[in-house]
Amino acid sequence: MRPPGDDWRERLRVREERSLLRFLRRVDPEGDGRVLVEGRSCLNLSSNDYLGLAADPRLGEAAAVAARRHGASVASSRLVAGTTSEHEALEVEFAAWVGAEAALCFSSGMLANLGTIPVLAGEGDLLVSDGMNHASLIDGIRLSKARRALYPHADADAAAAACRGAAGGRAWIVTESVYSMDGDLAPLGRLSALRREASAGLYVDEAHALGVIGPDGAGGLCACGVRGGADAILGTFGKALGAFGACVAGPKSLRELLVNEARTFVYSTALPPPAVAAARAGLAIARDDAGRRRAALDAAARIRAGLRDAGYEVPDGAGAIVDVRFGGADVALDRAVRLREEGMYVVAIRPPTVPEGTSRLRIGARATWTGAQLTAILDAFRRVRRAVRPDARA
Ligand SMILES: *Cc1c(COP(=O)(O)O)cnc(C)c1O
Numbered sequence: 001m002r003p004p005g006d007d008w009r010e011r012l013r014v015r016e017e018r019s020l021l022r023f024l025r026r027v028d029p030e031g032d033g034r035v036l037v038e039g040r041s042c043l044n045l046s047s048n049d050y051l052g053l054a055a056d057p058r059l060g061e062a063a064a065v066a067a068r069r070h071g072a073s074v075a076s077s078r079l080v081a082g083t084t085s086e087h088e089a090l091e092v093e094f095a096a097w098v099g100a101e102a103a104l105c106f107s108s109g110m111l112a113n114l115g116t117i118p119v120l121a122g123e124g125d126l127l128v129s130d131g132m133n134h135a136s137l138i139d140g141i142r143l144s145k146a147r148r149a150l151y152p153h154a155d156a157d158a159a160a161a162a163c164r165g166a167a168g169g170r171a172w173i174v175t176e177s178v179y180s181m182d183g184d185l186a187p188l189g190r191l192s193a194l195r196r197e198a199s200a201g202l203y204v205d206e207a208h209a210l211g212v213i214g215p216d217g218a219g220g221l222c223a224c225g226v227r228g229g230a231d232a233i234l235g236t237f238g239k240a241l242g243a244f245g246a247c248v249a250g251p252k253s254l255r256e257l258l259v260n261e262a263r264t265f266v267y268s269t270a271l272p273p274p275a276v277a278a279a280r281a282g283l284a285i286a287r288d289d290a291g292r293r294r295a296a297l298d299a300a301a302r303i304r305a306g307l308r309d310a311g312y313e314v315p316d317g318a319g320a321i322v323d324v325r326f327g328g329a330d331v332a333l334d335r336a337v338r339l340r341e342e343g344m345y346v347v348a349i350r351p352p353t354v355p356e357g358t359s360r361l362r363i364g365a366r367a368t369w370t371g372a373q374l375t376a377i378l379d380a381f382r383r384v385r386r387a388v389r390p391d392a393r394a
Contacts, residue, residue, distance in 0.1 A: 019329040020350055027345065029055065033366060033373065035345055042345035043373060045363045050212050050296045050320040051286055052368030053242025058285065059278040063243075066277030074270045078105075079259065082270030090280050091247060091255075094235060097218050097287055098206070099228035100249035104258050107271045109207055109236035109246040113140040115264030116248050117174065119257060120203060120232065121146035124169035128162040128200070130154065134180050135353075137205060141174065153182070156190035163198040172201040177220025178209040181354050181362060183321030185209070188221050192229035202230040211240030211286030212319045217293050223318075237275075240296075240320075241282030245271040292367045296320045299374060300365035306378040310385050322363040324381075332359035335384060342380035 015021040027044070028036045033052065035044045053059055066086055074082040087105055095103040106112035117140030121127050125146040129137065132153040141148055149165055151158035163171035173194060175186045186204075194200045206219040214222030217240075221229050232250040237243040248258060258265055285292070300320045307314045313325040326332040332348035339346050339361070350359045369377075 019333055031055065033368060037340065037345050040340065040343065042340060042343050043369075043377065045339075045344055045346040045361075045377065047366075048208070048239035048364050049242055050240040050364055050366060051242065051282075051289075051292050052366050053240070053282050053285060056242060056282075056285070059242055059281045062277040062281035063274035067274040070273035072274065073272045076270065077266065077268060078270040079266060084270075084273050084276070086273045086276040086280070087270065090276050090283070093280060093283055094247040095249050097216065097283065098210075098233050098235065098249050099218070099222070100233065100251070102252045102255040103247045103249040104255045104262075104265065105271050105276065106246045106248065106262075106265055107268055108244070109205070109234060109238070110136040110139075111264040111268060112234050112236075112246040112248050113137050113205065114143055115140075115262035116232065116234070116258060117141055117172075117203065118144040118263075119261045120144075120201060121170070121172045124167075126163070126166040126169060126171045128159055128171050128173045130159075130175045130186065132176075132179055132182060133174060134176060134205060134207070137174055137176070146172070153179075154184065154186050156187040156194070159191060160194055160198060163194060163200045166198075166200075170201055171198060172203060174203045174205075176205045176207065177223075178206075178213065178317075178319040178321065180208050180321070181323065181349060181360070182315060183208075183317030183319060183323045183362075184315065185213070185220055185223065185318035188224040188229070189226055192221070192224075192226040195229070195231070201232075203232045203234070204230040205234045207234065207236040207239055208319055208321060210235045211282075212293060212296055216288075217286045217290075220318075237279035237282060241279055241286050243278035243282045244275040245279050295367035296365055299367065299369050300363075302374055303363060303365055303377060306374075307381055310378065310382045311389075312381065312385065320365040322365055324361040324363065326359055326361070327357050329359040332361060335388075336361060338384045338387065339380055342383060344377060344380045 076082045091103040113136040123145040127141045127146045127148045131150050149162040151162050209220040211217045236246045303322050304314050329350040336348040346361045349362045
């Protein structure tokens with residue numbers, strides 16, 4: 001048998017051949033939304049820092065105060081010696097924000113989905129999953145002993161039909177609210193109604209909606225007029241809130257059950273207090289600063305309109321994500337390289353993150369971009385378009 005290293009190199013070679021090789025690139029923040037990439041100063045179009053809070057001094061200061069008081073880590077799981085007043089306060093604030101009775105912190109959104117879904121649905125139940133769901137939802141579903149059914153993206157009628165296959169157990173609909181790659185909003189009003197019509201449970205991952213859409217920035221369910229209209233909600237703090245970590249919100253009984261049964265909660269070190277304090281500071285700003293949310297949505301709308309005008313294919317979006325479609329992974333990679341040469345850092349998103357033939361550049365619009373920065377972004381895309389299609393208008 002050949003050594004493992006030969007197998008590994010062969011697998012990497014196959015990925016590279018298909019333009020699917022992933023690699024890490026050093027991206028050092030320079031301030032003002034800029035990053036240093038390969039020796040070039042670029043505007044960062046690829047982060048999920050929609051409100052521009054990740055580098056906000058208020059979050060940094062909150063983290064510093066918590067670090068001085070509680071240290072860098074609690075060095076134990078929440079159930080052992082890891083529950084501080086910071087964790088409890090964040091959970092209360094998060095639950096109140098999204099209109100739930102209670103909430104429980106997890107160390108990341110990935111861990112929250114992996115831990116929560118198998119608690120919600122078990123043997124005999126049916127997990128009804130949107131076809132475009134995030135990998136963390138897919139993997140949480142895989143860890144559950146429930147049966148699975150996929151429905152076409154955002155198709156509430158198909159979800160309703162799938163729920164009828166639940167046989168004896170309960171059907172659980174699993175969906176994102178604002179979709180992480182396509183940037184559109186799931187039909188949460190209709191899906192929430194299925195809780196009554198089909199006795200289905202509903203789990204909504206609000207990772208890309210919180211802090212961006214809905215009254216008080218409280219997310220997609222609120223934006224659809226069904227605040228509290230899910231059985232459980234996931235919120236993450238590493239995106240619009242500019243911090244790190246996650247919370248699952250729902251009834252008190254769910255919180256207590258997760259404390260007992262969610263393995264990624266029970267068997268993992270608690271979220272560090274500095275991260276918790278930063279999340280609290282980010283949450284307060286995301287909730288209270290309506291101008292910032294408006295600015296993020298305006299920036300996204302302006303970029304969508306400008307790119308369409310320049311001849312790019314840009315689907316509609318509900319939040320701050322702008323999805324620029326190219327189809328082939330090789331084309332998306334080429335455009336990313338050209339944009340970097342123009343001082344714009346944007347990463348090509350390729351299969352298996354998105355379906356075959358839908359490779360794209362995904363822009364996370366940011367509230368803090370100035371008018372001049374927005375103009376520079378559109379100018380860069382226009383120049384790239386002219387370079388690859390000299391006959392194109394614009
Ligand atoms: C980013 C993301 C997660 C994971 O959250 P982390 O805190 O980054 O682990 C979960 N769900 C969706 C839809 C996401 O986009």
